Every structure is written in C-alpha cells, then in structure tokens.
Amino acid sequence: MWLLPILSVLCSGASRVFYRLQVDGPPVPSEGPVLLVANHPNALVDPIVVAAVAGRPVRFLAKATLFTDSKVGWLVKAAGAIPVYRKQDDPTALGRNRDVFQAVFEEISKGAAIGIFPEGISHSAPSLVEIKTGAARIAIGAYGRTGEAFPIIPVGIVPERKERFRSKMRAVIGHPIDWIDLADGGTEDREAVGELTDRIEEGLRGITLNLERWEDRPLVETAESIWALKEGEAEGPAQQVSRFEITARILAAVRRGSVERWTSLVRDLDMHFRRLTLFRLRPGDLYADTTLRSVVHWTARRLYMLGALALIVTFFGFVTFLIPRHATGALTAKMDPAADATSTYKILIGTLIYTSWIVAMSLVGLMLLGPWIGLTLLALLPLFGMVSLLLRERWRWAAHEVRRFLLLRSGSLIIEELRSEQERLSRELRDLFAAWEAELLH
16 A cells, blocks of 8 residues: 555646646545545546545555456555455455445544545546445445545546646535445445435536436537526536536426427537537537737747747757657557546557656766756656647647637638537527426426
8 A cells, every 4th residue: 555645735736737626615624534426438547537526545445356456456456446246257255345335434433535426437428327336335434434424536547638738627526425324324224325326326416417318428528508597607617517417407308398399409509519529629619709909918928839948948848759649549449448437558558668768868868968968857857748738739729819810810600600509509508407497398
C-alpha cells in the first residue's frame, strides 16, 4: 500500500493531464469515515477521478481478478485496493467476501474513506445499470462498528468523450445520502438494504447523465445550451449535469408518447443541431460579440501567443513529443481494449512511454552535454510538454473563434435564420421545462 498516502495527489495530476477535469459540489470530509459511491463508465480511470476529487487517501473495492492481472495488478495492490470476489469470475470464491466485508468494516471504523462502484461492472451503457446491494450492506454493516451513520457521498462521473485525450471530464460530488433511519436494520434486513440501495441509486441519477441511447447526447447538450441562453449559463458542472439529466428525462417522456405535442420540438431541435454542426458552430456562438471593441479586447488578451517564446515552445513541444504521442495511440489501438477501458490503456501506456522518452532524452543530454544539462532536461521536459500542450489548445480555440467571427460578420442570411430558429426553440423549450416542473408531463 505504498502508493495510498500520495494516491490523491497522483490521481489529481493524472486526471488533469489526460482530461480537462471540472469538479463541482460540496467537498468530501477531510477526515473521518466516509463511503464514496460512484458510477462506473470508464474502467480504472474512475477510481483515479474519485481519488482526485476526494482529496484524501481512498481505499477502493476492486474485482479480485485485477489483483492477478499482469498489467495492472501491481498498481491495484500498491493503491491499497480491497479485493471483491464476483460470481461471474469464480463462484467458488464467493465465501471469501465475508472476510472482505469484515476488513472493510474495520477500515471504516478506523476513519478510512472507502470507494465503491455499486453498479459492479465498468460499462459503456448510456445510463446507470442496475445498482447492486454491496454499498448498502457495507454501510449498514459498518454502522455496527462505528455506532454512527457516517456520510455516504455519491460521485457522478460524466465524461464528454472518455476515450479522447484532453476532452472534458465533469466530476460532481453530491450531497450525503440520508440513511440514519435505516442504520439499525442490520445487513440481513432486506428491506433496509433495498431502501438504502434505492437511495444510493437516486443520489447517483441526480448527478449523472442517463440517456436512452448515446445518439441522444448531442440533442440533450444542444437543448441545454439553448435553455442556458435564456436561463443563464450553468453555475458549474453540477448544475449543467442536472440540466442534462432533466432534458434526458423529458426526451424519454416524449418518446413514450406521453407528450405528443412536443414531438415536433424534438425533431426541430435535432435539425437545428445538424445545421449548427454543418457550420461547426455551437448554440452560443450565434450570439458572440463581434463589435470592434470586443475584437480589440480579444486580440489584446492573445497577443502573447504571437510572441517568439510562445511560438518556439508551441512548435518544439509538438515536435519533441510527436513520437511518444503516436506510439501511445498506435500501441493502444493494437491492444484493442474495450470501449470503457480505452482511456485506462492510454493513461497506463502513455505514462510508460512518455516517462521512458523523457528519461532517454535526458540521458542523451547527459552524455552529449554533461550532467547538468541531463538533470535540467529531466526536470523541465514534463513542464515544457505541458505548457506546449496548453498553448496548442489555445491556438485551436482561437482558430475556432476567428472562424466564428468571420462567419458572423459575413452577413449571411443563414446565420440570421439560425438565430431566429434558435429564439423560437428557446421559447418552446422554456414552456416545455415549465410544464415538466409543474408535473404536466406525467
């Protein structure tokens, strides 16, 4: 368990390098027993994200087969994970879970943070799958040791494109689940265990995105963006994910035919999204400020990107890490991982390849130019690569904004048509969400 004390720091670094991580919600208690329950869309990346947002050491329950995996077994053991024996892996080993549960109860009684994924499996389904009773049994069983109802905190993991490097990752920390009324039931009380399991599922559904099918995601995000133009931008990932979830539920109600009057709105939203995609625009882009004053202000804030130092760092950073970047992608593709494990492979393979590349370049510098150059390269190359990466991202965003400015200033009739269409959709969406809040859709 040598990795456990620094697990949160390392996971925070890894998740913020691979993703553009956004964290929202009340902080996890810094001490005392706590049970963190999270959805599981992204294999071993999920505990990395949970450990990052927890800000403290977390011991995760992990399937026993991971401990004997030649690729990740050492990592799982070093992080202090606790093995769980599943029926689908080895039915004869289920009896060993009694000792596992006792070990977890003991850790919680000592004030540890325990992390568990109550779905029981990592998956690429568009919504939560059936929640297992393990988390509820752990909480109720540990109550007998602690004598108090410690916090059960849901953590929602909402990736934008989970397999894509530098895509957006939202992590939403929910409010603790109320369960003191169930604590005395004991693990054999099926009614108490079932009720707590339902509450855990409800807590997770409120902070995750649950779709009927993945194809709905662009439609849901477009509707939320149009809604935000009138209601105001979401104050953070938590509110945005909540809006996504409400929109997804309304879309499901429309599909069931319980709100036939809104079917045409869904079709119009889908068509509007397709037209925006054709011009590579987002809903908010149609109302971007294109006045001379805004252009001058925008340019002034980005002049540093045209400086010699920024251009040199951007170019040489790209060239320096071109080989490890392509090697990571090629090796990951060759290993052909499952969709929910692609980012895990990329992080593990990338860590190995990039570390080896930096060490190799430092050794070359040491041999050719002396020890001080070698040590300097070893210390500065990671920072150099990260700064170059951030600058390239800013160049891509700037290119999008320039293209958007030229398109909006062109006086194109299609832009005016899109704006008018979006105004209409905004009014209809406002009515739809008002109807939902008034429970007129039931």
